[in-house]
Structure formats: structure tokens, C-alpha cells
Amino acid sequence: MSPAATPSVTEIVVADEDAGPYGITAGPDGALWLTLTHSGCIARLTLDGELSRFPLDAPGCRPAVITPGPDGALWFTRSQDHRIGRITPRGETASFPVPTPGSGPFGITAGPDDALWFTAMNTDRIGRITTDGEVTEHPLPVRDAFPSVIAAGPDGALWFTLNRANAIGRLTTGGDFGLYPLPTPGAAPVGITSDGTALWFVEIAAGHIGRISVDGEITEYPLPDPGARPHAVVAASAGECWFTEWGGNRVGRVTADGEITGYDLPTPSSEPHGITVGPDGALWAALETGGVARVAP
Structure with missing residues (x-):
């Protein structure tokens, strides 16, 4: 990894240490939205630093990805009370x-069919929920796979990491399933994202960033720090992704030609x-110790 540039x-501090900022996304209102996993809240952060917090009905529900x-x-x-949550930009x-x-x-993730698709880690299922709250489930043909993060792919299918099965899964909206084992044993993939051409994912146990084409061709990019524990990944453009290093206390960037750059976080x-x-x-990253980091590329 090249040195920090x-x-x-x-x-920015958004919560006390016990709140646990975890998931983060850009909302349709021009603000950032976060899950505070330890305190059972959703937070809204404007670009000028104005913060609003919205407590959920169950403080122990552990909101995760948003x-x-x-x-x-x-x-x-909501991983602890096994529900899917919804919040409007006004906080309802x-x-x-x-x-x-x-x-x-x-x-x-939002799917190609105007519904939301989610992973059920404990029961080896992929779920679909309409905006009216109707839920259907697709049992996976693998057991103890621990489906983790899910993304809509450029091919109109849903792609997801299978953390314990050491593979990437693919599910069409019609229910057809595909399985792509990873080259590195015990890699434990977690985060996944689409850059509009292919899917990128992180291997938390192996310290790799992976790329899989819609045809199933996999490329792995080892990080210089095997203990970096990459956790989440987001595409900035085709062939360019950014990721968090939970163990390395960094935010990293990877390109399709394998160039990797890391940026140390201040805290x-x-x-x-x-x-x-x-x-x-x-790039905005949620810091579980109570803040968010902004990295201007």
C-alpha cells in the first residue's frame, strides 16, 4: 500500500462511545444517515455538522446496515429483534x-424491482421487502453460510457475501441461485458493492480486497497489512472503490489495476x-467509537 498522500x-463526533456508529449512507435529502447500533438510534448528519437523533422503539434492536x-x-x-426498519427524512x-x-x-440494499433485499445471517436466507412491508424469503441451498452484506449488481441480480461459506452468492429476482467460492481459504468476506461494471468485496480474515465480474471471474488484491481486517466497501466510480480497515484504523482506496492507497485516521x-x-x-466512514470520518480524495 502506498503511503498516505x-x-x-x-x-466529527456524533455520539458518545457507547452509541456505536456502524452503518452510514447518503440520504435523498442531501444528508448522511447513520445507525447507532449500541443505543438503538438512527442519526442524521448534515454536511455543515447539524446532528439529529431518532430513538427507535426498541433500544436493544441493534440497527446495522442502512x-x-x-x-x-x-x-x-435490526439484527437483534429481527425486524426491518424504515425512517423518513422527517424522522418518522x-x-x-x-x-x-x-x-x-x-x-x-435497494433492488432492481422497487423493493429492498436483505440478508438473514442466522438462517441462510435472502429476504425481499416491499415498500408496503410485505416480506418474502429465499432459502439458500447452502448451510451455515452466514450471508452478510448484499448489493444490487449491474446484471439485475442481487450479489452477497457468504462469510462462513467463503463464497460470493448471486440471486436473481426470480429466485435462481449461483455460488462462487473464493480462491483464498478462510477469507470470510463481509462488505460488497457494485461499481456499475463488476462487484467488489472485502475479505476480513485474509486482508484482501476482491473483485468479481458478473461472469464469476474473481481477482484478489492482498493488502500489505494482513491484519487490516477490511470491513465495508463502496464504489466511487467504475474501477475505483474505497474501504474501511477495522483492524488497521485506516480508510483505503483500490483501483481495478490493483493500486492500493491507505489513509490513517486521526483517532x-x-x-x-x-x-x-x-x-x-x-468519503464518509462511521467510527464505532463515536464519530464519523470524512476523507476528501
């Missing part, structure tokens, strides 16, 4: 139960998790 890296929905609201998973909240008990929903051991491209074109 001294970009503009700033941090994404914009096709209806202009933000949708998020609702939630919907997942049919299979103990599912542990985690990843969520030691800040535990970066989710990452998104903000409305201002900068």
Missing part, C-alpha cells in the same frame, strides 16, 4: 418483522465500519 481527513429505498425513505436492518419510523424467527437481518483505534460516498463527493 495527506488528503483532507477530518473527524440504505436509501425507492420510496424516498431510509431502510435499515416504522418496522416490519422478518418471518423466520431468529433470522438476524444484517445487509440491505487511534476508532473502529471504522460502514463507508459511503457523501453528497459532497467525499
Whole structure:
């Protein structure tokens, strides 16, 4: 990894250490939206630093990943009480139960069919929820796979990481399933994103960034720090992705030709998790110790 190129890296405190900023996304209102996983809240952060917090009906529900929905609201998973949450830009909240008990929903994304698709970590299922709250589930033909993060692919299918199965999964909206084992044993993929051409994912246990074409061809890019524990990834453009290093306390950038650059975060051991491209074109990462980091490329 090339040394830090001294970009503009700033941090903003958004919560106390016990709140746990985890997921982050850019909303349709020009603000950033975060899950505060330890305190059961959703937070809204404007680009000029104005912060609003919206407590959920169950403080222990552990909101995890958050994404914009096709209806202009933000949708998020509640991994502890097994529900899918919804919040409007005005802060109005609702939630919907997942049919299979103990599912542990985690990843969520807007699909190509005007619905939301999510992973059920504990029950090896991919779920679909309409904006009216109707949920259907697709059981996976693999067991103890631990589906984690999910993204809509450029081919109109849903792509997701199978953390314990060490593979990438693909599911069409019609229910056809594909499985792509990873070359590195025990890589434990987590985050995944589409750059409009291919899918990028992170291997938290192996310290790699991976790329998979819609035809299933996989390329892996080892990070210089095997203990970096890359966690989340977001595409900035075709062939350019940014990722968080949970163990390395960095935000990194990777290109399709394998160039990797890392940027240290100011606060030691800040535990970066989710990452998104903000409305201002900068990269924003959620720091579980209570802040967000802004990296201007």
C-alpha cells in the first residue's frame, strides 16, 4: 500500500462511545444517515455538522446496515429483534418483522424491482421487502453460510457475501441461485458493492480486497497489512472503490489495476465500519467509537 498522500481527513463526533456508529449512507435529502447500533438510534448528519437523533422503539434492536429505498425513505436492518426498519427524512419510523424467527437481518440494499433485499445471517436466507412491508424469503441451498452484506449488481441480480461459506452468492429476482467460492481459504468476506461494471468485496480474515465480474471471474488484491481486517466497501466510480480497515484504523482506496492507497485516521483505534460516498463527493466512514470520518480524495 502506498503511503498516505495527506488528503483532507477530518473527524466529527456524533455520539458518545457507547452509541456505536456502524452503518452510514447518503440520504435523498442531501444528508448522511447513520445507525447507532449500541443505543438503538438512527442519526442524521448534515454536511455543515447539524446532528439529529431518532430513538427507535426498541433500544436493544441493534440497527446495522442502512440504505436509501425507492420510496424516498431510509431502510435499515435490526439484527437483534429481527425486524426491518424504515425512517423518513422527517424522522418518522416504522418496522416490519422478518418471518423466520431468529433470522438476524444484517445487509440491505435497494433492488432492481422497487423493493429492498436483505440478508438473514442466522438462517441462510435472502429476504425481499416491499415498500408496503410485505416480506418474502429465499432459502439458500447452502448451510451455515452466514450471508452478510448484499448489493444490487449491474446484471439485475442481487450479489452477497457468504462469510462462513467463503463464497460470493448471486440471486436473481426470480429466485435462481449461483455460488462462487473464493480462491483464498478462510477469507470470510463481509462488505460488497457494485461499481456499475463488476462487484467488489472485502475479505476480513485474509486482508484482501476482491473483485468479481458478473461472469464469476474473481481477482484478489492482498493488502500489505494482513491484519487490516477490511470491513465495508463502496464504489466511487467504475474501477475505483474505497474501504474501511477495522483492524488497521485506516480508510483505503483500490483501483481495478490493483493500486492500493491507505489513509490513517486521526483517532487511534476508532473502529471504522460502514463507508459511503457523501453528497459532497467525499468519503464518509462511521467510527464505532463515536464519530464519523470524512476523507476528501
